[in-house]
Amino acid sequence: MTEKLTFSMQTVFQLNKIEKTCFGKEAWTVNNLVAEFNNEFSHLFGERVDGEIVGYACVRVMYEEAQICNVAVLPEFRRRGIATGLLNSIAELAKEQGCERCELEVNTANLPTVELYKKCGYEIAGTRPNFYRRSKRFPTRDAYTMIKKL
Numbered sequence: 001m002t003e004k005l006t007f008s009m010q011t012v013f014q015l016n017k018i019e020k021t022c023f024g025k026e027a028w029t030v031n032n033l034v035a036e037f038n039n040e041f042s043h044l045f046g047e048r049v050d051g052e053i054v055g056y057a058c059v060r061v062m063y064e065e066a067q068i069c070n071v072a073v074l075p076e077f078r079r080r081g082i083a084t085g086l087l088n089s090i091a092e093l094a095k096e097q098g099c100e101r102c103e104l105e106v107n108t109a110n111l112p113t114v115e116l117y118k119k120c121g122y123e124i125a126g127t128r129p130n131f132y133r134r135s136k137r138f139p140t141r142d143a144y145t146m147i148k149k150l
């Protein structure tokens with residue numbers, strides 16, 4: 001079951017492992033993750049299997065908008081609804097906090113993630129050309145902005 005994560009260095013190291021596995025060179029560092037736990041706008045959710053966090057998501061709740069920063073699930077635990085559970089928890093929290101919408105950017109070539117968001121009720125609201133830095137993960141730097149009205 002999805003849980004709201006609280007800060008501990010053990011949790012930070014587990015999230016850093018997920019980051020490195022899922023994002024390679026663009027992974028959030030241990031310092032980035034510690035800063036996120038210290039950010040008053042940020043909330044992190046995780047899913048554990050046998051005590052280990054295998055997927056997590058981060059959202060920054062900024063007044064009327066909940067900005068999703070990251071969603072990542074270790075490859076061997078994918079396609080069993082973990083990311084969907086994380087996004088549902090984020091939408092619930094955002095509603096409780098009075099947000100009007102959840103919003104995010106996703107690389108236009110990151111098709112699994114675009115599909116995930118569509119399935120969770122997000123719609124493509126626009127395209128931002130050259131939004132991302134150049135990387136080996138995707139052939140384009142363009143992002144979709146996707147929005148879910150709450």
Ligand SMILES: CC(C)(COP(=O)(O)OP(=O)(O)OC[C@H]1O[C@@H](n2cnc3c(N)ncnc32)[C@H](O)[C@@H]1OP(=O)(O)O)[C@@H](O)C(=O)NCCC(=O)NCCS
Nearest residue numbers: 022070071072073078079080081082083084112113115116
């Ligand atoms: C995107 C990601 C988070 C999905 O996690 P997940 O736990 O496997 O997602 P779910 O099991 O909840 O999938 C829900 C739906 O999303 C879609 N989806 C997920 N992975 C997909 C894939 N590889 N291809 C096509 N659709 C996919 C499907 O519609 C799926 O429903 P279904 O399994 O009933 O067909 C995971 O693949 C991942 O960590 N990717 C790398 C990190 C990343 O790029 N994160 C996003 C940018 S921050």
